[in-house]
Structure formats: C-alpha cells, structure tokens
Amino acid sequence: xxxxxxxxxxxxxxxxxxxxxxxxxxxxxxxxxxxxxxxxxxxxxxxxxxxxxxxxxxxxxxxxxxxxxxxxxxxxxxxxxxxxxxxxxxxxxxxxxxxxxxxxxxxxxxxxxxxxxxxxxxxxxxxxxxxxxxxxxxxxxxxxxxxxxxxxxxxxxxxxxxxxxxxxxxxxxx
Amino acid sequence: xxxxxxxxxxxxxxxxxxxxxxxxxxxxxxxxxxxxxxxxxxxxxxxxxxxxxxxxxxxxxxxxxxxxxxxxxxxxxxxxxxxxxxxxxxxxxxxxxxxxxxxxxxxxxxxxxxxxxxxxxxxxxxxxxxxxxxxxxxxxxxxxxxxxxxxxxxxxxxxxxxxxxxxxxxxxxxxxxxxxxxxxxxxxxxxxxxxxxxxxxxxxxxxxxxxxxxxxxxxxxxxxxxxxxxxxxxxxxxxxxxxxxxxxxxxxxxxxxxxxxxxxxxxxxxxxxxxxxxxxxxx
Numbered sequence: 001x002x003x004x005x006x007x008x009x010x011x012x013x014x015x016x017x018x019x020x021x022x023x024x025x026x027x028x029x030x031x032x033x034x035x036x037x038x039x040x041x042x043x044x045x046x047x048x049x050x051x052x053x054x055x056x057x058x059x060x061x062x063x064x065x066x067x068x069x070x071x072x073x074x075x076x077x078x079x080x081x082x083x084x085x086x087x088x089x090x091x092x093x094x095x096x097x098x099x100x101x102x103x104x105x106x107x108x109x110x111x112x113x114x115x116x117x118x119x120x121x122x123x124x125x126x127x128x129x130x131x132x133x134x135x136x137x138x139x140x141x142x143x144x145x146x147x148x149x150x151x152x153x154x155x156x157x158x159x160x161x162x163x164x165x166x167x168x169x170x171x172x173x174x
Numbered sequence: 175x176x177x178x179x180x181x182x183x184x185x186x187x188x189x190x191x192x193x194x195x196x197x198x199x200x201x202x203x204x205x206x207x208x209x210x211x212x213x214x215x216x217x218x219x220x221x222x223x224x225x226x227x228x229x230x231x232x233x234x235x236x237x238x239x240x241x242x243x244x245x246x247x248x249x250x251x252x253x254x255x256x257x258x259x260x261x262x263x264x265x266x267x268x269x270x271x272x273x274x275x276x277x278x279x280x281x282x283x284x285x286x287x288x289x290x291x292x293x294x295x296x297x298x299x300x301x302x303x304x305x306x307x308x309x310x311x312x313x314x315x316x317x318x319x320x321x322x323x324x325x326x327x328x329x330x331x332x333x334x335x336x337x338x339x340x341x342x343x344x345x346x347x348x349x350x351x352x353x354x355x356x357x358x359x360x361x362x363x364x365x366x367x368x369x370x371x372x373x374x375x376x377x378x379x380x381x382x383x384x385x386x387x388x389x390x391x392x393x394x395x396x397x398x399x400x401x402x403x404x405x406x407x408x409x410x411x412x413x414x415x416x417x418x419x420x421x422x423x424x425x426x427x428x429x430x431x432x433x434x435x436x437x438x439x440x441x442x443x444x445x446x447x448x449x450x451x452x453x454x455x456x457x
Contacts, residue, residue: 114440141220143268
C-alpha cells in the first residue's frame with residue numbers, strides 16, 4: 001500500500017476505507033479503552049489524529065512505545081471525527097513503531113525559546129514554528145524558479161551560482 | 175569554517191595550490207551572471223553567498239542565499255518592472271500554497287505579515303528618484319535620528335518613513351549618488367548619480383537592490399580606477415564591454431531576508447535550517 005501524505009488527506013477531508021500514513025508522534029493522550037495519537041509527517045502544520053483502540057493486538061505494549069517524538073506507521077480507516085478540531089481522523093487498525101523517543105531525554109516535550117531551539121538544530125524542524133518556516137522557505141524557492149521559468153518577457157536560463165571565485169573580484173570574503 | 179571531513183582538495187585550495195591562485199568564497203554571483211547574460215540574454219542565479227563580517231545581529235548570516243537575475247538588452251525601467259512582477263508572484267504563490275502556515279505566523283509570530291503580503295501583491299509600486307526622496311524626507315513633519323542630506327545614504331528609518339508613512343506601499347528609489355553606490359552601476363548624464371534602484375517595502379525596509387550596469391568601456395575603466403581598484407584584475411569583466419557590449423541590468427534579493435519578511439520571524443537564524451554565524455557551525 002502506498003503511504004499517503006497527511007496534508008493531502010486533511011485537504012480532501014473525505015472518509016476513506018483504507019489509508020497508511022508515516023510520521024512522528026506529536027502528542028499522545030491515553031483515555032479509557034483507547035488513545036489519541038497526533039501524527040505529523042511534515043507536510044502540514046496540522047497533524048492527523050489517530051484513534052488507537054484497546055482492541056488492537058498488543059495494545060498495551062505498542063502504546064508504551066509511543067511517546068512524543070516516536071516514529072510510526074499507521075494504517076486504518078479514515079472516518080469523520082467527533083471532535084471539533086478536525087473533520088476526519090484515522091481509526092488505526094495496524095500500528096508499527098519504527099523508533100521510540102525516550103520521554104526522559106527527548107527535548108521537544110514542551111515549548112522552548114527559539115534561542116534554545118538553535119542549540120538543537122537537528123531536532124528543531126519537528127516543531128510547529130520551524131516546520132512552518134521551512135515549508136514557506138521551500139514554497140518561496142519553488143516560486144522563484146517558477147517565476148523565471150514563466151517570466152513572460154524573457155526566457156530565463158538558470159545558472160547555479162558558483163561558490164568559489166578567484167581573487168580580483170570587487171568584493172571578496174576570505 | 176571547519177568541515178568535518180577535511181579533504182585533500184580543501185587543504186590544497188586553502189594553500190592556493192589547487193586553483194593555482196588564492197581562492198575565495200563569493201559574496202555575489204552578479205559579475206559572473208553578467209558573463210552569462212552576455213551569451214544567454216536573460217539568466218538568473220540562486221545559490222549560497224558568503225560574508226565574513228563579524229556581525230552578530232538578527233539580520234546577518236555568514237552564509238546566505240541570493241537570487242540574482244541579469245538581463246541583457248534591458249534598462250533600469252525593465253529591471254524595475256521585472257522586480258515588481260517578481261515580488262508579487264512570489265508572495266502570491268506562498269499565500270496560495272502555504273495558507274495554513276501563513277495564518278499561523280499572522281496569529282502567533284507577527285500580526286502584520288498577511289497585510290504586508292497583500293499590500294505587496296495589490297499595490298502598484300511607487301517610483302521616485304533619490305533626489306525626490308531626499309526632498310520628501312526634508313519636508314517630513316517629523317524628526318529623524320540620522321541626518322537627511324543629499325549625498326548621504328538612506329537609513330532604515332528614512333526608508334520606513336517613505337514606505338510606511340508617506341506612500342503606504344512599496345517604493346522604488348532610483349538614481350542614487352555615485353559616491354554611495356558600486357562601481358559597476360551605470361553613470362547618469364549628470365555624472366552625479368547612477369542608475370541604481372532599491373525597493374523599500376512597508377514593515378520590511380529594503381528588500382531588493384539592483385541597477386542598470388555600466389556598459390561603456392571607457393566609463394567603467396574610469397569608475398574602477400576612481401575606486402582605487404586594479405583594472406588588470408577585472409580584465410574579463412572589461413572584455414564584456416570590449417566585445418559585443420549591450421545595455422543590461424539586474425537585481426539581487428537576499429533569500430533569507432525574504433523568508434524572514436514573509437514569516438515575521440525576528441531572527442534570521444531561524445529561517446535557514448543550519449545558520450552559519452560567527453562562532454557557530456555545529457550542525
């Protein structure tokens with residue numbers, strides 16, 4: 001089965017019989033008989049809410065491995081959500097944990113300052129703000145190439161800028 | 175910057191052995207873009223550039239990306255038209271494609287970002303000369319921290335006054351004094367000003383800088399010498415004027431500044447995945 005991007009599922013907002021998603025757990029809430037797990041795959045600010053029912057084989061054991069930051073794959077049925085915050089949610093039928101994230105040491109458990117996040121440059125892209133920034137950055141870069149491709153008045157030929165330049169230029173930084 | 179894997183090539187390049195002469199990191203792709211424009215008519219470059227100034231501010235990076243189109247058979251008017259069309263296109267497409275993210279920035283980071291983007295998309299940019307700008311600033315009904323006088327560069331408070339208070343939309347200021355602009359900008363007939371342009375936007379300040387380039391060999395040689403630079407070092411740049419010269423123009427835009435303006439992020443280190451700044455290159 002092909003994996004679907006969460007942005008696309010949320011945009012469609014339509015129930016589906018069977019979908020698979022992959023991503024990282026943002027939040028988990030254990031309730032009586034089931035858990036809510038929000039999964040984000042970087043495709044959109046909002047993640048997909050998955051409902052994992054205790055009828056799942058190895059429910060206890062699987063849920064103990066799912067914490068904020070864990071990487072997962074979930075398959076199931078996309079259904080209209082009872083909650084106010086989303087139109088659809090995933091009723092998980094299969095849950096696979098790729099990698100756990102130890103809640104004792106994983107730093108992204110609460111809000112942090114941007115200054116602190118700079119010290120964990122390898123993880124900060126998993127936060128709401130930084131992931132939004134990098135999606136905008138990407139859209140911006142694409143738009144730039146697209147513009148010059150389509151610029152009406154002139155056919156633009158792209159040239160990648162060269163990193164090194166010999167001495168003798170007007171401005172050089174060593 | 176120390177790379178994790180120092181290759182033999184990197185070491186040789188440092189010794190000046192690899193290229194046969196000392197090599198440096200580029201601060202702009204413009205002069206090379208001019209070479210390519212003289213063969214392909216219209217080109218652009220979009221890639222990393224480097225500044226080793228020791229500026230530890232929220233608006234400076236040692237490595238940042240620049241967008242630099244260069245057009246042959248193009249004057250300053252054509253350059254301004256393209257830059258205006260370009261900004262509108264990029265802001266429009268980001269609003270379309272990242273609506274949810276932009277809404278998030280407007281709510282959580284800076285509640286002016288959507289209005290700023292709409293203003294850029296929907297306004298016809300005002301175009302005034304530097305001389306007109308100075309006269310407007312002199313007449314302004316307010317005090318400025320920095321002096322306003324013909325010949326001095328515009329400070330950000332001046333730029334913001336023009337864009338935010340006077341015109342309330344993006345303003346393109348053209349024809350700056352020759353003394354405060356680069357040697358390659360085309361000299362006007364008055365010999366006092368050059369065909370430069372800066373685009374100033376509300377809540378942003380300067381977002382684009384460009385010019386029509388000096389295409390006349392004799393004038394360019396004179397300008398290079400006046401700056402105390404060696405003609406010999408720029409022999410290839412001068413050859414472009416010696417063989418098949420044409421009026422040409424282009425502009426530059428700092429990509430991270432653009433992303434910063436779009437998102438309202440305060441610190442430029444938060445709009446590039448792995449910021450290079452003085453004493454920082456961990457990731």
